[in-house]
Every structure is written in C-alpha cells, then in structure tokens.
Amino acid sequence: MFNILVVDDEPLICKGLSNLLASSGLDIDHIYTANSGFEALDCIRMEEVDLLVTDIQMGAMSGIELMQHAKLAKPWVQTIVISAHETFQYAQMAVRLGAKDYLIKPLNSEQFLDSVRNVLLKMDRPSPELATFMAGLGESFKLEEPLPEYSKVLNALLADPAAVLNDEAGMAKLDELMLEGPYFSVIKIKLPLPDESMGGKNYSSRDRGLLRYGALNIAKELLDQEWSSTAFYSPDEEITIIIQWDEKSYEEAGTGQVGRLDALGRSLHFNVHKFLHLNAVIGISQILKGLSFMEVLNRQASKAILWNKEHSDHYVFYYGDFNWNNYAADPSAEELHTRSNLIVQKAKEYIDENYAQKGLTIHEVAKKNHVSPNYLSYLFKKNTGHNLWEYVIKLRMEDSREMILNTDLRRYEIAERVGYESPEHFSKIFKKYYGISPSELKK
Template identity: 85%
Template sequence: MFNILVVDDEPLICKGLSSLLAASGLDIDHIYTAGSGYEALDCIRMEEIDLLVTDIQMGAMSGIELMQHAKMTKPWVQTIVISAHETFQYAQMAVRLGARDYLIKPLNSEQFLDSVRSVVLKMNRPSPELATYMDGNGDRFRLEEPLPEYSELLNSLLTETAAVLGAEEKLRKLDELKLQGPFFAVIKIKLPLPQDRPEQRYTTRDHSLLRYAALNIAKELLDQEWNSTAFYSPDQEITVIIQWDEQSYEEPSTGQLSRLEMLGRSLHFNIHRYLQLSAVIGISQILKGLSFMDVLNRQASKAILWNNEQPDHFVFYYGDFNWNNYAADPSPEELHTHSNLIVQKAKEYIDGNYAQKGLTIHEVAKKNHVSPNYLSYLFKKNTGYNLWEYVIKLRMEDSREMILNTDLRRYEIAERVGYESPEHFSKIFKKYFGLSPSELKK
C-alpha cells in the first residue's frame, strides 16, 4: 500500500484531491495534506511518503524547491506537479527533477487519477531485464558489454593529465567522447566482489551480470536529468562522468553538489533495491576544465576508501573531509575527532536556531561546511537522533513548557517554536506526547 502527500496552499484543492484519491480504489494506505512547502517537508521527514502531489507556486517555498528538498531527504519519493501556469520553464525544471507528470489547473478528475495510477503501478516494478534475472532466469539473460574501445578511451582520459595528451590527441578525444564541459565531476560505484560475500553462492559470472545490471540502473537514473556517461572502469568499478555547460551549471537550484549527493543516494538505494547489493558511492568535487579529469578520478576513488572506516555508510563526498589539514591520510583517531567536532557544531547551531521557521538540514550542513548526507549520518551515529528528530525534540519540549507554564494560545506557541501551521504543530505534538496541546493543558 502507498502513502500519498497532497500539497497546495488552497485548502479546497487539498480536500478535493484527497477525496478523489480516497474514492479511487487505488492501493492507498494514507493520504496526507499540507498547505505549504515547509509543512510538506516536515511531513516527508516524519512520514513514509511514496508519492508527492504538489502545486508549483506556494509562497515561501515553491513546488520546485520542495521537490529538491524531498529528493535530498528521500530520493525514492515520486512526484506529480500541478500548476495554474503552462510555463515551459516550470515544466522543464519539474521534469529535470524527476517529476512523473505535469498537470495544468483546473484539473480533470480522470486525467489526475490516470496520472496517479500510472505512477503507482510502476512503483517497485524493476525493468524487464532485471526482473528476468531476479526471477531466476539469469542463464537466459544475454550479457551485452559496453563497447570496450569506448570504456578504454574514457578510462585513459581519467588517468592521463592534459600535459601527457598532445593537443591533436586531446581534440580527437574530446570529439569522440563528446565531453565539452567545461564543468566536470566523477562518481565511482564500487560493488561487492564474490569474495566479499562467501555466505552466498556468488560466482564471477554472477558478478559480471550484476555489474551489467548496476550499469543499466545508473544509466536509467542519469538519463532522467543529467548530461553524463557511465562505463566500466578498472577494479570492477563503474565510473560516471557528469558534465555541465556554463548555463546549466549556473541554473538556480540547491546547488550542484547537493544534486550530486542526491544522485549518489539514489544510485545506492536503487542498486540495493533491485540487486540486493550494498554499493559504495564515491563523489568528487566539481572542477572546471578537462585537464582536471585525473584529479577528479582520484578524488572519487579516495572518497570510496572511507567506507573502510565507516562500513555502515555508503555515499561519500570527497569534500566532506578537510584533507588540506593533514600531510597524510588521517588516522582513525583523527577522523573520529573531526567527526565529533562536526556533530558538536551542528548541535550547537540547532540548539540556537530550532525555533527558526523553515530550518533545513541544508542550512545546518552549510554552516558546518559538510554535505547534508554526511552530516545526517554522523549526527545519528553520535547522538542516536536523526537531525530532524532532534529538532522535533527541542520544539516539543519547549512547547510543552509554554503550554504548562504560560497562557499563550496554540497558534502563538506554534509560531514561537517554528511552525507556520497550528494544525500541523498539534499533529506533531500529539504524535510526540500521545495527547493534544489542549488535552495537556487540561
């Protein structure tokens, strides 16, 4: 069964779409509603949402911004966008963020339900090739390797500096590979080898087949919104080169690094979902110029190595550790000290700003010069709380004190602890304490 979140700043639209979904006969468990992007983001953080149906223009946080934050929080959430505007730019941005449909108001009821049915039916359904393999028909699965000449050419570009390549050779490679940039990043995907899984009958052929399947999963994800190429590389890894031209790199977003991190999490999630493999993802920085390809390649490989120190984490960004402070690779003790410092600073920032409306993990991460993904992992590991759980804890404890010791009204307390909606505040409060604010007051 699926959980659906409907987001619109017009209550009648939320109510109408919810009623349509409830009467649709679809396999729906819960239908949630939110009147703003911030309220919706709280719901996504607190609940298991499978499908997000969102308006595109909603005041403080637009539907596009909500999609970006939702993708970072839970990459698997599917989205249908509704809008009163047939603006190509909005539709283009929505599609680039993975929207499954873009519907124009006033909505046609059947068209809306058809769109939701289409998305729901495709959820949890692997591609036909992967389904064939997972159904036990791997022996009949035809393995078609990518062109070895193409992979060899790409791998040579990642290991040779521009100084090694002559001007003529460099231009030829640029033309063949269609790598124009000028901005580039490298992502590496490392799959477990047969010797890493002795408890399973996992042969070399199985690994080749799974590697091929993982490459196809990567390509399917990348084709949605990235100018990229994915290919086999040495050490049984898969490498992805991402490129941006000047215009696309400067397009408004939460930042290209945040988008790369979201892609890394999506790669890990989908490979694990379809292949039951825990792939380790290494993400480089973004640099300008083809001459830095060897640097980016080394950065992505180095990022993967941190899985040796943190085996329960799987997506690593090279820039999350301040390598310049160390003459050599940091020791486990130095890494532990550095991690504790990141968590301490994040905790101090949240303690002072938890009542801020619209507080996000991205803001906390930015203050710590670390990616949201890595900060979330470290915070949970060190404190036992997810970042947002910790924010909720502070807000609820503060609001409880105000309810018991002041005459402030519910909407005033909600405002003081960072909620725009008194109703949403009451819902979170009851879920946290087991009774509503008015019941506690009595």
C-alpha cells in the same frame, strides 16, 4: 503498498484528491495531506513517503522549492506536479528536478489517476533490461560491454588526461560523446563482490557480470532523468559516471550542485539495494573545471570510497566532507573520531540556537559545518542516537510544552515562537509527538 503525500494550500483540493486516491483501487497504504511546503517537508522527513503530489504555487515555499528540499531529504521520492498555470518555465524546472508528470488544474480525475498509476507501477519495477535477467533469464541474457568503443578512451582520460587530450583519435571520441563541460564531477560505484557466497556458492564470473550490468542499468535510468552524464565500466569491477555541466546550468544551481550530487549518490545506493540487494558504496568527487582535471576527480572519487572502511555502516561519501587539507597524511581513527565529534558538537550548538527559526533546513546546518547534509545526518545519528531533524522537533516540542503549561500565549503565538508557519501545522506535529493536542494539554 505505497504512501502518497498530497500538498496544496487549498484544503478542499487536498481533500478531493485524497478521496479520489482512496477510492481508486490503487495499492495505497497511507495518504498524507499538507497545506504548505513546510508542513509537507516535515511529513517527508518523518514518514515513509513514496510519491509526492504537489501544487506549484504555495505561499512561503513553492512546489519547486519543496521538490528541491525533498530531493535532499529522500531523493527516491517521486513527484507529480499540479498547477493552475500552463507555464513553460515552471514545467521545465519541474522536469529538471525529476517530476514524472505536470498536470494542469482543473484536474481531470481519470487523467490524474492514470498519472499516479503509471508512476507507482514504474516505481516498483526495474527497467526492462534489468527485469529480463532478474526474472530468471540470466543464462540466455546477452551481456554487452556498454559503449565498448568509448570505455577504453574514457578510462584512459581518467588515468592520464594529457595523453588523451593530445591525441586526435581520443579527442574525436570525446567529441562524439559530447564531453564538453566545462565543469565535471566523477562518481564511482563499488559493488560488494568479493569471493563471498551467493546461494551457497561463490559468485561466478557471469553472476558478477550480471550484477554489474544491473547496477549500470540502474545508474543510467536515474541519470537519464536530469543529468548530462556518461556511465561506463572501469577496472576493479567499478562503475564510473562522469557528470558534466555547461556554464549556464552550473551557474543556475550555484552551490546547490554538491547537494544534488549527494542526493544522486543516495538514490543510486537506494535503488541498487532495492533491486540487486547489494550495499553499493558510492564515492563522489568535487566539481572542477576542465577535462585536464579528470585524473584528480577520479582519484577523489576513489579516495572517498575508501572511507567505507572507517564507516562500514555508511555507503555514500563525498570527497569534500573530509577536509583532507588539514592532514599531512590520511587521518588516523583517533583524528577522525575527534573531527566527527567536533562536527556534531557544532551542529548541535547551531540547532540549539536556531531551532525556532522558520524554514530551518538540514542543508543550512550542514553548510555551517562545511559538510554534506547526508554525512552530517549520519554522524549526528551515530554520535547522539537521534536523527538530526528529530532533535530539532524535540527542542521545539519541549519549548512549546513549557509555554502551553506556564504562559497564556495563544496557539498561533506559540507556533510562531518555535518556528512553525501555521498553528495547524504546529498542532499536527505536537499531537504526533505527545499523543495529545495543545488544547488538550492546556486543559
């Protein structure tokens, strides 16, 4: 069963869409509603949401900004955008962020439910190619090397860029692939396929090929939505992805590109685990300009994967998180532990000072520590036992409880002081946290 979040700054629209979904006969477990982007983001952080249905123009945080933050929090959440304006720019931005549909108000009930139904159906099923061998047709499924004429030159590019860039035939292949950049990043997917048992027997060569093919299929399906990329097989049974940006698209996203790569990595891990039941390890390089740096990017992605040996319960690693320049050699376990503690300590200090700031995000806290939100969240939970956002809410709730019991401040004033943009949003969080409303506590 699926959980759906409906977001609109008009409460009547939220109520109408919720009622429509509740009576639709779709396989829905919970329907959540929110009247602002901030309220919706808290819901996404705290609840298991599968589908986000959001208006595009809402007060302080637009639907586009909500999608961006939701991608960072839980990149596998799917989105349908609704808007009162048939604006190409909005539609283009929504599609670029992976929106599954863009519907214009006033909504046609049948069209809306069809859109939701289509998204939910696709969400619960792998691609047709992957479904073919998952359905037990593996023996008759014909495995083909993806881009066989290109895989060799792409792997050569990762190993020795100069040799390929100085070779006319190699350059012709790169031109056919439209590998122009000029900005590039490399992502590697490592599947846990050693000589371990599967159904009481070791992985056969064909088993390994099928699982690898399945992972490549999942990667391509995710990448085709919003990335200019090429995915192919690499040595050591890895899958390599080359992401590229032209000058315009790179500048448009600015520093947010690393966050998007991190979200893509988590989405890759999530979907490989969902459909193949494997904990794939994902290594993500930095972003560099020029094909001549492909060997560097390839080495970075491989090195990032190696950190799974230190963090065996974590699966997505960004090379830039580890501050390699601070160490003459790879850091020891003790050095790694010391740095991890320092990152968490600084994040905790920043949150303690800024938890009441409106619009505070995990991305902002991570940026102050020069690490990705994903890695910071992992370290914070590992070191403190709390999810990072749960810690923010804990501070806000404890502070607000003190004010309710010991001051005459009104609800809207308390909400303002602890970082909530509306008293209604504050009350929802307070009741979820303490089990009673602020007014009930006051009495």
